């Protein structure tokens with residue numbers, strides 16, 4: 001019998017988008033301009049094509065302009081860098097996202113570091129990483145931002161909580177640590193090499209699983225009543241059946257002990273694009289010197 005409250009990421013993401021749509025409308029009527037998000041896709045990776053299509057649709061649904069640049073897989077690094085420079089210099093573009101992964105002949109780091117940090121809605125540019133850690137207004141990565149919103153949908157004030165993040169990636173684990181420190185949590189960053197990880201996680205009031213290994217976090221690692229946010233999306237082959245999506249947490253077992261838990265799919269996943277739109281609105285407001293309401 002599962003006892004945990006199931007955190008509905010789809011519903012929370014829909015609320016975030018509705019809030020953004022209202023603020024975009026307010027921006028249009030007060031200042032007569034519409035934020036624009038440019039998404040650049042190089043090549044034909046099927047998963048990336050789905051993400052880009054969803055981003056485009058949701059961008060338009062909140063009333064912002066969506067500009068898509070779809071380039072062939074053979075595009076040279078120089079041509080991609082030139083496109084990014086053009087977008088940097090285009091005042092109608094407030095946010096730029098270059099979809100990853102890029103083809104192997106292109107240096108992703110070089111491309112991401114060419115994006116104007118003020119338009120870097122992924123929050124991957126070292127300037128934004130620095131701004132986030134020193135507490136300046138920053139564009140923060142979307143997945144950790146969405147995870148914090150989900151945790152706060154259960155408990156508005158996270159102050160004093162013992163938060164254990166499992167995973168130390170630049171995209172999730174590390175920015176998550178900065179965001180949770182900003183929420184006054186006591187933060188531990190554990191990872192695949194952490195000694196006696198079970199007992200580390202056992203001390204957590206808030207568990208963020210972002211290690212990228214299906215069902216790595218076991219049910220008996222969870223402290224009774226803890227909030228569990230599962231960032232993992234792992235495709236697991238089922239013999240003779242369709243592949244299933246599994247999180248980084250053994251959901252059935254963890255749901256028996258946790259106070260609240262995100263499902264996979266339907267938890268953190270839907271929050272990522274919602275937070276991308278939030279970042280685009282924030283970027284537009286910052287570029288125009290307006291109050292940040294995003």
Ligand code: GUN
Nearest residue numbers: 097098099100101122142
């Ligand atoms: N590919 C998969 N997720 C992401 C993301 O959040 N940002 C970018 N740029 N590429 C991705």
